[in-house]
Amino acid sequence: MANLKVSIGNLSLKNPVMTASGTFGYGTEFLDFMDLSCIGGVFMKGTTATHREGNFYPRMAETPSGMLNAVGLQNKGVDYFISHIYPEVRKYDTNMIVNVSGSTIEEYINCSEKINELEDIPAIELNISCPNVKQGGMAFGTNCQSASQVVKAVRNVYRKTLIVKLSPNVTDITEIARTVEAEGADAVSLINTLVGMAIDAEKRRPVLSTVTGGLSGPCVKPIALRMVYQTHKSVRIPVIGMGGISNVTDAIEFILAGSTAIQIGTYNFIDPAISVKVVDGINEYLDRHGFNSVEEIIGGLEK
Amino acid sequence: MKKYASDWKVVENIRLHSNYCLLKLSMDAVIPEMLPGQFVQVRVDGSQTTFLRRPISVNYIDRNKNELWLLIQLVGDGTRNLAKLQIGETVNLLYPLGNSFSIPKTINDDNVLLIGGGVGVAPLLYLGSQLTSQGYNPTFLLGARSRKDLLLLEEFQKYGEVFVTTEDGKSGEKGYVTNHSILKKKHYDFIYTCGPSPMMHAVAAYAKQSGIPCEVSLENLMACGIGACLCCVENTTEGHICVCTEGPVINIEKLKWQI
Structure with missing residues (x-):
């Protein structure tokens, strides 16, 4: 039995497997299918300073080995989270992490300040990469100047572990990663979804109400893996890798590419207990290859 | 559950x-x-x-x-x-x-109507069997494009009287379910419906105009099915709700359909 513990900033994870924001609700939705205490953490649904209705239906299109979504950060706002959701999720025996989203820097600050006060939320994931909101979101994460501004502002008010979620919809993701590292991010997580589009040929219309949406699932894995690999070589802070992870082999590949921890996203929809299976599989892999801890294989590609 | x-x-x-x-x-x-x-x-x-x-x-x-x-x-x-x-x-x-059709407590035995179209008849068989086992005597009104698209008729007949419409008129009355003569002959106290969207809109409009409570079963595109992804939403009087957890059965009073 290998040691699966890893650290991200001040955050200790019992193992490197977590679930990705927007694919796992608040964890509550999955309690019938798995034991949350078996995984390293849960990144909860994107939370904003105020209530958002999200985009109009249709918000989803299935694609070969993946899907497009255009949910648009539907959530009831941070105050509702604190009063109605936090009292329940704080009881879960794993790291419950809030994904903080917004359209303006003030909104990010407002939300982060409030989450900072919650004793049992050990970290936030700053979402500067949501492709599905008209203002803000991804706009912050696609150029260094705005990424720098928003991370700096949030770092000023948020004292615990700050993870910044990066957009793949950029020319050079390492440039953004280095920028947010310089502003005090404790870790980066990547990738968020890739902007894509689906068309209904019979109706001669876009499938999504928003025309474009975010692509996720196994189809994005090679791109995600490449970006994790590049980013790991370019920053000193930990990288949390994600993008199409569907089984233990995928997870191992992301760790070898340089991920200290990984997130499982879209595949939770296919197998709601996949994250626990991946934890077991990592253990088995490490034993089979004679490693004592998962840390030994982080960024551990053979030369 | x-x-x-x-x-x-x-x-x-x-x-x-x-x-x-x-x-x-x-x-x-x-x-x-x-x-x-x-x-x-x-x-x-x-x-x-x-x-x-x-x-x-x-x-x-x-x-x-x-x-x-x-x-x-x-x-x-x-x-x-x-x-x-x-x-x-x-x-x-x-x-x-998902949720379920509600079974009303205060109506006459014979006054529940289950209207289905195409493959949308599917949940109505189980609903019909449950209504029957609870003492109701449901009526089914099933519509299809043609005779071959009428599915499991003999199964429905086990639980109540079955009326049929086909668009080509080769089975039952010709036309759509909302044109069937049974709707003029008898008053119903509750309607359940599932089928293609235009049919459910027409049934919902009929129910609303006639003042009959009505529940529809929606088939919005869905990813997770357990309320995590928020993809299958329907816009309602309570905002966007997940069809997979707060539906698929929704009372027409709650819908924002133009009916």
């Missing part, structure tokens, strides 16, 4: 005609309680172009044989793969999902 994920064994897979199959599944354990209107998420393995599970309504539960029936229309690669499943093969389901 507790949700489960498990493998089921194919007991029968009957091709009703080129576009529909009736998949009968069983498992070793006793099938847990499932309510009329609920659905399951069926995992499809080995399909080239599809990825997500397929949401399929509970068509019927045969408690004597411990069988779950799924009535499936072959629309794309996912459902076509399900139609190829052989007896003895396994299929993985998440179940039971």
Whole structure:
């Protein structure tokens, strides 16, 4: 039995497997299918300073080995989270992490300040990469100047572990990663979804109400893996890798590419207990290859 | 209600005609309680172009044989793969999902009308069987494009009187369900409906104009089926709600349909 513990900033994870924001609700939705205490953490649904209705239906299109979504950060706002959701999720025996989203820097600050006060939320994931909101979101994460501004502002008010979620919809993701590292991010997580589009040929219309949406699932894995690999070589802070992870082999590949921890996203929809299976599989892999801890294989590609 | 994920064994897979199959599944354990209107998420393995599970309504539960029936229309690669499943093969389901049709307490025995169209008749068979077992005498009004698209008529006849419309008039009355003469002859106190969107809109409009309470079962595109992804939303008087958890059955009073 290998040691699966890893650290991200001040955050200790019992193992490197977590679930990705927007694919796992608040964890509550999955309690019938798995034991949350078996995984390293849960990144909860994107939370904003105020209530958002999200985009109009249709918000989803299935694609070969993946899907497009255009949910648009539907959530009831941070105050509702604190009063109605936090009292329940704080009881879960794993790291419950809030994904903080917004359209303006003030909104990010407002939300982060409030989450900072919650004793049992050990970290936030700053979402500067949501492709599905008209203002803000991804706009912050696609150029260094705005990424720098928003991370700096949030770092000023948020004292615990700050993870910044990066957009793949950029020319050079390492440039953004280095920028947010310089502003005090404790870790980066990547990738968020890739902007894509689906068309209904019979109706001669876009499938999504928003025309474009975010692509996720196994189809994005090679791109995600490449970006994790590049980013790991370019920053000193930990990288949390994600993008199409569907089984233990995928997870191992992301760790070898340089991920200290990984997130499982879209595949939770296919197998709601996949994250626990991946934890077991990592253990088995490490034993089979004679490693004592998962840390030994982080960024551990053979030369 | 507790949700489960498990493998089921194919007991029968009957091709009703080129576009529909009736998949009968069983498992070793006793099938847990499932309510009329609920659905399951069926995992499809080995399909080239599809990825997500397929949401399929509970068509019927045969408690004597411990069988779950799924009535499936072959629309794309996912459902076509399900139609190829052989007896003895396994299929993985998440179940039971969603809310259910409400069973009214204060109406006359004969005054519930179940209106279905196409493959949308699926959940109405289980609803009809449950209504019958609770002492109601439901009426079914089933519409289809043509005679061959009328599905499982003999099953529906076990639970109540069945009226039919076809667009070509070769079976039952010609036209749409909302034109059927039964609606003029008799007053109903409650309508349940499931079928193509234009049909449900027409039924909802009829119910609203006639002052009859009505529940529709929606089939919005869905990814997770358990309220996590927020993709299947319907815009309602309470804002965007997930059809997979707060539906699929929704009272027309709550919908923002232009009816």
